[in-house]
Amino acid sequence: MPDLAAIVIHCRDPYLLAPFWSAVSGLPVVDEDRAKLADRTLGPTEAVLLRDPHGRRPDLWISPTGDLPAPGRIHLDLVGDAEERAAVLEAGATVVRELPRWTVLADPEGNEFCLLPPHEAHAAEPSPGH
Known part of the structure; x- marks a missing residue:
């Protein structure tokens, strides 16, 4: 592979x-x-x-690139604890929606990505957007 x-x-x-x-x-x-x-x-x-x-x-x-598809150009799933979540928000991310097992965030241009808590990283099915 x-x-x-x-x-x-x-x-x-x-x-x-x-x-x-x-x-x-x-x-x-x-x-x-x-x-x-x-x-x-x-x-x-x-x-x-x-x-x-x-x-x-x-x-x-x-x-x-001048031609960007909607709604985003990527989708990443990140793993982070509460302190890392705070750092991501401080860097400029915004919360799109809170879900029971993860949070959907967006970067400054609107690309959505998910932040999973460490205990969900290997147990979670693919997040929305996949």
Whole structure:
């Protein structure tokens, strides 16, 4: 079975979403892209790479595009406790709806993702949106 190498999140504004997803995922923006974000010098179709420096997790690409499908360009299920939930909300996420076993959130551009508590991570069936 192939390994998962990367996840791509299509967006309108990589300057907005790259810092958000870096904070939420814990994956740092690579040095070259961090400088381009700071200087606002990304090309119109240039993606931003978030990479685990230890190579243990898949890369995360924040890729601008002019044609975005509705309702979202991705759907991720994340696992986090109450403290991590607070950090995700502080980073800019909004609560879309509370469900009995998880919470549906949205990033600053409206991409929905789910946050499952640690005890639900392996017991839960796929969340809505899959």
